[in-house]
Amino acid sequence: MTISNTATGDAVREELARLRDSIDNIDAAVVHMLAERFKCTQQVGRLKAEHQLPPADPDREARQITRLRALAENAKLDPAFAEKFLNFIIAEVIRHHERIAEDTVGGATPSANRTTTSSPGE
Secondary structure (H helix, E strand, O other), rough: OOOOHHHHHHHHHHHHHHHHHHHHHHHHHHHHHHHHHHHHHHHHHHHHOOOOOOOOHHHHHHHHHHHHHHHHHHOOOOOOHHHHHHHHHHHHHHHHHHHHHHHHOOOOOOOOOOOOOOOOOO
């Protein structure tokens, strides 16, 4: 390898490292934001269970999908991808809300430390 090729290779490796560090930071922020969101949805799940409300809210979910698709378009993100991501979260939230409701009906107090998610609009 010549000196210029070595210098170019070093520059490419440095740029890759810089970009990957940014990606790692963004991933960490996403995880922390999701954790905060899920803390809120735990509260929603408990409130729904205490008042015998259904775990799913299809009208809210539809509004949230529409809202998220618009946000994605404005952010230059594929709206179909954003919708798939939201649908994944919705399914997980409903599953956790059902579990909280079962725990509440069974006489158990839903654990505040249990990891749950929220429905997208919750």
